[in-house]
Amino acid sequence: MKYLHLIWASLFRRKLRTILTLVSIAAAFLLFGLLDAVRVSFDQAGRSAAGAERLQTGSRLSFIQTLPFSLGAQIAAVPGVKDVAYANWFGGAYQDPHNQIFTFAVSPNYIDMYPEMVLAADQRKNFDANPNAIVAGSALTKRYGWKIGDRIPLQSQIFPDRQGNKNWQFDLAGILTTRDRKTGGFFDGMVLLHWKKFDDTTPYSQGTVGWYVTRVADARQADRVARAIDALSANSDHETRTQTEQAATANWMKQLVDIGLIVGSIMGAVFFTLLLLTGNTMMQSVRERTAELAVLRTIGFPPGAVLGIVLAESLLLLLLGGLVGLGLVSLLVPAIVKGSGGVLNLPTVGASSWAIGLALMVLIGLAVGALPAWQAVRLKIVDALAAH
Amino acid sequence: MATLVEVRNVSRVYTRGKQKIEVLHSINLEIAQGDFLALMGPSGSGKTTLLNLIGGLDTPTTGTIAVAGQRIDNLGQSALSRWRATHVGFVFQFYNLMPTLSAQRNVELPLLLTKLSAAQRRQNAAVALRLVNLGDRAGHKPSELSGGQQQRVAIARAIVSDPALLVCDEPTGDLDRQSAEEVLGLLQVLNREHGKTIIIVTHDPKAAEFARQTLRLDKGTLVGTQQA
Numbered sequence: 001m002k003y004l005h006l007i008w009a010s011l012f013r014r015k016l017r018t019i020l021t022l023v024s025i026a027a028a029f030l031l032f033g034l035l036d037a038v039r040v041s042f043d044q045a046g047r048s049a050a051g052a053e054r055l056q057t058g059s060r061l062s063f064i065q066t067l068p069f070s071l072g073a074q075i076a077a078v079p080g081v082k083d084v085a086y087a088n089w090f091g092g093a094y095q096d097p098h099n100q101i102f103t104f105a106v107s108p109n110y111i112d113m114y115p116e117m118v119l120a121a122d123q124r125k126n127f128d129a130n131p132n133a134i135v136a137g138s139a140l141t142k143r144y145g146w147k148i149g150d151r152i153p154l155q156s157q158i159f160p161d162r163q164g165n166k167n168w169q170f171d172l173a174g175i176l177t178t179r180d181r182k183t184g185g186f187f188d189g190m191v192l193l194h195w196k197k198f199d200d201t202t203p204y205s206q207g208t209v210g211w212y213v214t215r216v217a218d219a220r221q222a223d224r225v226a227r228a229i230d231a232l233s234a235n236s237d238h239e240t241r242t243q244t245e246q247a248a249t250a251n252w253m254k255q256l257v258d259i260g261l262i263v264g265s266i267m268g269a270v271f272f273t274l275l276l277l278t279g280n281t282m283m284q285s286v287r288e289r290t291a292e293l294a295v296l297r298t299i300g301f302p303p304g305a306v307l308g309i310v311l312a313e314s315l316l317l318l319l320l321g322g323l324v325g326l327g328l329v330s331l332l333v334p335a336i337v338k339g340s341g342g343v344l345n346l347p348t349v350g351a352s353s354w355a356i357g358l359a360l361m362v363l364i365g366l367a368v369g370a371l372p373a374w375q376a377v378r379l380k381i382v383d384a385l386a387a388h
Numbered sequence: 389m390a391t392l393v394e395v396r397n398v399s400r401v402y403t404r405g406k407q408k409i410e411v412l413h414s415i416n417l418e419i420a421q422g423d424f425l426a427l428m429g430p431s432g433s434g435k436t437t438l439l440n441l442i443g444g445l446d447t448p449t450t451g452t453i454a455v456a457g458q459r460i461d462n463l464g465q466s467a468l469s470r471w472r473a474t475h476v477g478f479v480f481q482f483y484n485l486m487p488t489l490s491a492q493r494n495v496e497l498p499l500l501l502t503k504l505s506a507a508q509r510r511q512n513a514a515v516a517l518r519l520v521n522l523g524d525r526a527g528h529k530p531s532e533l534s535g536g537q538q539q540r541v542a543i544a545r546a547i548v549s550d551p552a553l554l555v556c557d558e559p560t561g562d563l564d565r566q567s568a569e570e571v572l573g574l575l576q577v578l579n580r581e582h583g584k585t586i587i588i589v590t591h592d593p594k595a596a597e598f599a600r601q602t603l604r605l606d607k608g609t610l611v612g613t614q615q616a
Contacts, residue, residue: 002500009488295484298445299498299545300473302466381445385480386436 003305007313010289018317021281025321026328028274029357033329035263036353037346042259053082053219054113055226056248058211060239064089066208067238074232075212080225082217085110086209088198092154092168092191094144101140102190103154105198111135113213116179117187123148123174131197133173139188141175148172154191159202168201214242271364279368282314286372293376294384303377310376314369315362322361326354392552392585393419393442398451398461400437411437412608414451421552424579424586426599433605435589436557442587443555444472456552473501477546477584481558483538485530491517491541492526498549516544520574536567543574547584554578556588560595572598 012018057075059065066088076084085107092103104110108128111117119127119135126148127133134154136146146152150172160166170193178187199205216225226242233240286293296306330349337346349357395417401410412434419425419442427435440446441453444460447468453461460471472478477498485494495513504512517523520540530538539559546554556575560568576598578584588599596602604612 002506005493006486006489006497006500009486009493013488291484292486295480295486296497297469298443298472298478298484300469300471300501302469304466305501382440385445385484 003309003312007309007316010285010292010309011313011316013285013289017281017285021278021317022321022324024277025274025318026325028270029322029325029361030328030332031270031325032267032357032360033326033349033353034332034346035266036356037329037333037349039259039263040347040350040353053215053222054245055214055216055222055229055242056211056245057214057229057240057242058248060230060241063210065238066205066210067212067233067240069207069209071233071238071240072209072212075214075229078225078228078232080216080218080221080228081214083109083113083215085113085213086195086211087213088195088205088208088210090154090159090191090193090198091157093157094152094154097155097157100157101154102186103156104190104192105195106192107195107209110192110213113215114187118177118179119174127173130171130173131194132169132171134170134191134193135174135176136172136191137188138175138177140191141172146172148174156202159198159204161201162203211248213245271360275364275368278314278317278364279371282310282317282368282372283375285313286310286376290379290384290387293379294381297379297381298385306379307373307377310373311366311369314372315365318361318365318368319358322357326357390421391418392421392423392456393417393587394452394454395438395442396452396454398438398441398448398453400434400441400446401449410608412441412448415608415610417603417610419585419587421585422579422583424576424598424600425588426596426602427587427589427605428591428593428596428602429605429611431591432607434608435605438605439555439557439587439589443476443478443553444468473498474549475551475553477543477549477551477554479539479542479546479554479556479559481561483530483535483542483562485538485541485545487530490527490529491522491533491544494530494541495544495548497545502549512548513544516548517541519547520544534567535563536570539563539567539571540574543571543578547578547582552585554584554586556586558589558591560590560592568592568595 057067059067069086072084072086075081087107087110088105090103090105092101093099094101111119111124123135127135134152136152140146152170152172154168154170156166156168161168176187176190176192195209199207214225214229216222222244229242230240293306296309297303326349333346333348395415398412398415399410400412401408415438427438429435437446441448442455444463448461451461452459455475458471460468463471486497489497492510492513495516496509499509499512514523514526517526520543522537522540522544525533525537530541533541554575559575560571563571572595575586575588579586588595590596600615602614603610604614
């Protein structure tokens with residue numbers, strides 16, 4: 001700590017250069033924080049206490065392959081299964097194809113399978129009573145200004161009706177909210193319609209379902225039940241894969257987009273550039289201070305102390321910039337979530353993101369400081385002073 | 389007076405590519421404690437090299453150097469650093485102060501290597517600055533001080549940890565006559581009143597007049613001694 005003023009003074013020897021470098025580091029960690037929030041948001045999808053009791057059964061081949069309706073009754077008969085629901089992907093967009101909405105055609109008991117979703121009793125009654133009804137997440141209704149009783153046009157990206165028309169009209173019967181925004185934010189942004197309406201209207205479904213959701217009586221028996229369900233269609237033309245909801249969601253997301261790979265690739269490129277940029281700044285800074293470092297050595301600073309001072313300077317640079325960047329993420333995320341009307345449900349910077357961010361700051365700080373610090377240690381005092 | 393610095397058969401050879409240059413040849417020298425010695429000679433005569441060897445900034449190719457009875461020619465880099473921190477103060481031609489630190493902070497630098505508390509470091513630095521008549525300039529950065537004042541700050545930094553030996557390489561080489569005389573007068577006070585042993589390298593005969601004795605070097609060999 002007693003060297004802090006010396007390190008601080010060296011760091012801000014060239015104020016403009018240091019500030020510009022700090023801005024670059026802050027921008028890199030801002031990007032890291034935002035992308036990590038997206039990754040965590042994807043990672044948290046499907047994680048809830050109730051999710052541990054739920055299994056998802058889909059086609060072993062691909063999530064676009066459907067399963068026979070009759071399989072539902074067989075699954076219900078498997079020992080340990082408490083309830084079975086089913087659903088189909090609808091792929092809705094509102095007004096503009098860019099306004100994609102997670103829309104599912106679901107069985108009558110689907111909502112009961114998800115205690116994370118909250119739907120007022122009277123709205124549930126209206127939804128059940130009207131075959132043309134939908135329920136929508138509160139974030140969506142806020143964003144688009146939908147009210148109960150409104151007629152909502154949704155365009156399916158995949159499924160037309162029997163006349164080939166992809167524009168579907170629904171009656172908004174209820175608004176879904178979520179009990180826990182951290183794990184259930186997804187429910188706030190989706191629309192549910194009746195599977196029967198879907199199956200009756202489109203010629204593509206033909207009595208098939210996209211996936212089954214099974215609630216087991218005992219979460220500890222989930223593996224056994226999953227194996228028993230998959231055994232039902234072994235060696236058939238519709239072999240299944242049953243997984244916990246979290247694994248299924250992760251798999252499903254991965255088939256849509258490998259967010260981990262995307263985030264990793266972008267951050268790899270960003271941090272590599274940061275490494276070069278900050279490394280260059282540190283090299284330049286130490287080169288300019290050759291005589292000063294030689295003076296420190298002359299008055300008795302041992303090589304280890306000089307090594308420590310240069311490394312600490314590099315670490316301080318990364319920590320200052322990185323903390324500003326991640327701090328900005330903490331301020332920006334709530335604003336982004338609010339601005340999107342809740343459709344973008346990004347989590348705030350959590351402990352794990354801070355830990356990863358701090359580890360990156362330390363690693364990059366040590367990496368960019370290592371070479372200049374080593375040069376400072378190997379400095380020949382007499383030559384450095386003579387050159388000055 | 390007791391001998392503080394003892395140089396025995398010291399040679400220093402530098403290698404530049406394939407060429408070997410012997411800068412000092414078998415130097416033998418004893419400097420008494422409390423002496424004020426001026427090293428003079430033409431450029432390239434080996435004055436600064438000898439000063440660097442005595443100050444522990446460089447090691448001889450052959451021969452031995454002892455300061456206060458301790459051999460320093462066989463010390464490693466870290467041990468030599470520790471030795472310099474406690475035994476020698478350095479003054480350079482171009483002051484070599486940290487441009488981003490105040491005079492006070494510059495003087496405190498050697499004390500960072502001690503176990504003194506921050507308050508004690510501040511106090512000692514303030515005393516050293518007062519000793520060089522710059523107590524009122526403690527908060528100024530080097531760029532806000534004249535050359536003579538900067539050199540006095542450098543002297544305060546050199547003496548703050550109370551070393552027995554001060555080595556000064558052309559301490560007045562960058563100063564006007566008046567500032568040079570102030571600096572040399574200060575060194576004389578440190579020598580006479582505080583008992584510091586001082587070695588200065590200089591080209592300036594007037595500067596050498598402040599010393600008790602002058603040694604002349606030529607082509608790496610001691611060629612003469614002159615008492616004041």
